[in-house]
Amino acid sequence: MARNNRRVVVTQRFFDEAAVAYLEAAGCEVVIADLPPGQADGGLDHDELAALLSSAQGWIVGHAKVTRFLLMALPHLAVISRRGVGYERVDLEAAAELGRVVTIAAGGNDASVADQAIGMMIALGRRFREAQAQMNAGAWSILTGSDLYRKTVGVVGLGRIGRGVVQRLSGFEAEVLVATSRLDPEYAARTGVTYADLDALLARSDYLTLHAPLTPATRHMINAAAIARMRPGAFLINTARGGLVSDADLLAALQAGRLRGAGLDVFESEADPALQPVTDALIARPDVVAAPHAGASTREGLARTNMIAARCVVAVLNGENPPAECVVADGRQPVGQGA
Structure with a gap:
C-alpha cells in the first residue's frame, strides 16, 4: 500500500x-x-x-x-x-x-493479567478490602485470612496467561490442577501440574481461576450447578471474560455463604447492560475484589x-x-x- x-x-x-x-x-x-x-x-x-x-x-x-x-x-x-x-x-x-x-x-499482556490473577488471590485470602474498610471506620481489629501457600489452585485454560499463572504459583508451592483440552505431558512433567477435568477442579480447588476464551461451549461454565460442586468456602477469580460466569448465580452463592469470595476483572454487564444491577451488587460486597476490565492496563x-x-x-x-x-x-x- x-x-x-x-x-x-x-x-x-x-x-x-x-x-x-x-x-x-x-x-x-x-x-x-x-x-x-x-x-x-x-x-x-x-x-x-x-x-x-x-x-x-x-x-x-x-x-x-x-x-x-x-x-x-x-x-x-x-x-x-x-x-x-x-x-x-x-x-x-x-x-x-x-x-x-x-x-x-x-x-x-500475559504477564500483566497473570500478575493480577495472583494479586486477587492474595487480596481475597488475606481480606485486604475488609481490613481496610474496618480501619477506615476506626476499628483496628484483626481479621484472620487464608494463605495461598500450599493451597490447591485450579486453573481453567492453559494459554499464555494460564501458563503465566502456573509459573507464578510455583513460588507458593501450590498444588496446581489444570483443566485444558490441550494436554502436554512434557509441560506437566516440567511444572508439576496435574491435568484434571473441570469437575475435579471444582471439587478440590481452594482457588479457582479462569483463563479460557469465551465460546458457546464455555459460556456460563461457572453457573449455579458448577458452584454447587465447588469446595465450600473456595474463592473464584475471573480475569478472562465475563460470560464465563453467570454473575447472578455467583452473587447468589456469595450471599448464601457458599463461596468465600470472588476476584472479578470482567462482568457480564460489559456485553449486556441489563445486568448492571448484578454487577453493582457484586462490587459492593466486602468479599469481592473488583476491577473494571483493567488486568492488561x-x-x-x-x-x-x-x-x-x-x-x-x-x-x-x-x-x-x-x-x-x-x-x-x-x-x-x-x-x-x-x-
Whole structure:
C-alpha cells in the first residue's frame, strides 16, 4: 500500500508516544479518537464508528463490535488490530470473506493479567478490602485470612496467561490442577501440574481461576450447578471474560455463604447492560475484589500491546505477514501468491 495512503485510527485510550512514533516512521497518519471521559470504544455505535473510520486503512481497536455491516461500510479498511487478545466481538468470518486481516496483540499482556490473577488471590485470602474498610471506620481489629501457600489452585485454560499463572504459583508451592483440552505431558512433567477435568477442579480447588476464551461451549461454565460442586468456602477469580460466569448465580452463592469470595476483572454487564444491577451488587460486597476490565492496563503491558498492535498494522499495510500467533483472520491471498 502506498505510503501516502496509510491512515490509522486508534479508538483505544492510553496509546503511547512510542507506538505513535513507530506508525509515523512507517509513513502512517495516526488519528487517535477523542472519546468522552469514561467512554470506551465498545460504547460507540455503527454510525459513530463508520464516521471515525471512513478513510482509515488501519484500525487499532479495543472492545468495539466489528460487524459485517460495519466492514462493508469501510471498503478501504485493510487491517483490524486488537490491542488485546480476545476477539469474540469481531466477525472473523466476515472479515476473511471481505479480504481483511484481523490481529491480536498476542504475548503483550500475559504477564500483566497473570500478575493480577495472583494479586486477587492474595487480596481475597488475606481480606485486604475488609481490613481496610474496618480501619477506615476506626476499628483496628484483626481479621484472620487464608494463605495461598500450599493451597490447591485450579486453573481453567492453559494459554499464555494460564501458563503465566502456573509459573507464578510455583513460588507458593501450590498444588496446581489444570483443566485444558490441550494436554502436554512434557509441560506437566516440567511444572508439576496435574491435568484434571473441570469437575475435579471444582471439587478440590481452594482457588479457582479462569483463563479460557469465551465460546458457546464455555459460556456460563461457572453457573449455579458448577458452584454447587465447588469446595465450600473456595474463592473464584475471573480475569478472562465475563460470560464465563453467570454473575447472578455467583452473587447468589456469595450471599448464601457458599463461596468465600470472588476476584472479578470482567462482568457480564460489559456485553449486556441489563445486568448492571448484578454487577453493582457484586462490587459492593466486602468479599469481592473488583476491577473494571483493567488486568492488561499496566504501563508496561499497555506499551507492549500498543507496539504489537502497531507492528501488525504496518506489516499488513506493507503487504507482509504479521507474526502468526497474532493473526486470527486473514482474507488476503498468501503473500507471494499473486493472482
